[in-house]
Amino acid sequence: MIDFHTHLLPCMDDGSKSVDESLAMLEALRGQGVTKAAATPHFYANDESVDDFIARRDASFGMLKARLPDTSWILPGAEVRYYEGISRLPDLKKLRIVNTRFVLLEMPFSQWTEYSVREIMDIAAQGKITPVLAHIDRYLPMLKKTVLPRLLNSGVLIQANVSFFTGFFTRSQALHMVRTNQIHFIGSDCHNLTDRPPDISKAISRMEKKFGDTFVPDYINYVNEIFQQNQIL
Numbered sequence: 001m002i003d004f005h006t007h008l009l010p011c012m013d014d015g016s017k018s019v020d021e022s023l024a025m026l027e028a029l030r031g032q033g034v035t036k037a038a039a040t041p042h043f044y045a046n047d048e049s050v051d052d053f054i055a056r057r058d059a060s061f062g063m064l065k066a067r068l069p070d071t072s073w074i075l076p077g078a079e080v081r082y083y084e085g086i087s088r089l090p091d092l093k094k095l096r097i098v099n100t101r102f103v104l105l106e107m108p109f110s111q112w113t114e115y116s117v118r119e120i121m122d123i124a125a126q127g128k129i130t131p132v133l134a135h136i137d138r139y140l141p142m143l144k145k146t147v148l149p150r151l152l153n154s155g156v157l158i159q160a161n162v163s164f165f166t167g168f169f170t171r172s173q174a175l176h177m178v179r180t181n182q183i184h185f186i187g188s189d190c191h192n193l194t195d196r197p198p199d200i201s202k203a204i205s206r207m208e209k210k211f212g213d214t215f216v217p218d219y220i221n222y223v224n225e226i227f228q229q230n231q232i233l
């Protein structure tokens with residue numbers, strides 16, 4: 001299982017505050033059967049250059065590497081805040097999750113403009129970047145019904161948070177979307193061990209409960225296939 005959205009790199013953003021906290025978060029994910037964890041600290045183009053961000057991220061990852069024998073399953077990337085014009089950011093490619101075409105995009109918390117929808121579709125059409133929309137669950141209530149199908153038809157992928165699967169009012173929609181291939185990746189979006197913990201197993205057990213034991217291995221295969229198709233080796 002892949003955890004596609006985490007803030008587990010130490011001292012990068014509002015996520016893990018120390019190497020020890022990061023190690024504990026990683027151990028929790030491992031214990032829940034996670035085989036790959038994308039490390040996706042916030043990137044805000046207004047605040048720093050892509051190169052400065054990557055240098056900071058490498059230093060943070062270096063602190064983890066010094067304490068962990070195997071970091072090959074941790075995949076540095078970013079959660080990139082969308083802004084109109086982002087497709088013209090020459091370094092956007094550098095923010096892909098390492099050795100893949102995926103860029104995890106955090107969309108605005110207001111009605112998406114037609115321009116922004118088209119811009120994401122354009123990024124996908126160019127073929128070098130596969131946009132993955134972070135925590136779609138946060139936007140669904142305000143999205144026009146036509147937006148998601150258009151994005152999906154254009155090759156844009158969708159990440160949902162574990163909380164979508166556990167929320168009393170949202171879980172049936174989450175399960176429907178995962179069963180109809182409208183959710184490609186699940187992320188714990190973990191920031192710490194307490195109020196925003198690594199809890200990917202909760203989404204898995206929801207799926208098992210609803211669809212039975214065979215669903216989850218099939219879903220994991222489906223996710224792994226998408227991952228492999230987007231790998232750059």
Ligand SMILES: [Fe+2]
Nearest residue numbers: 005007079189
């Ligand atoms: Fe996040």
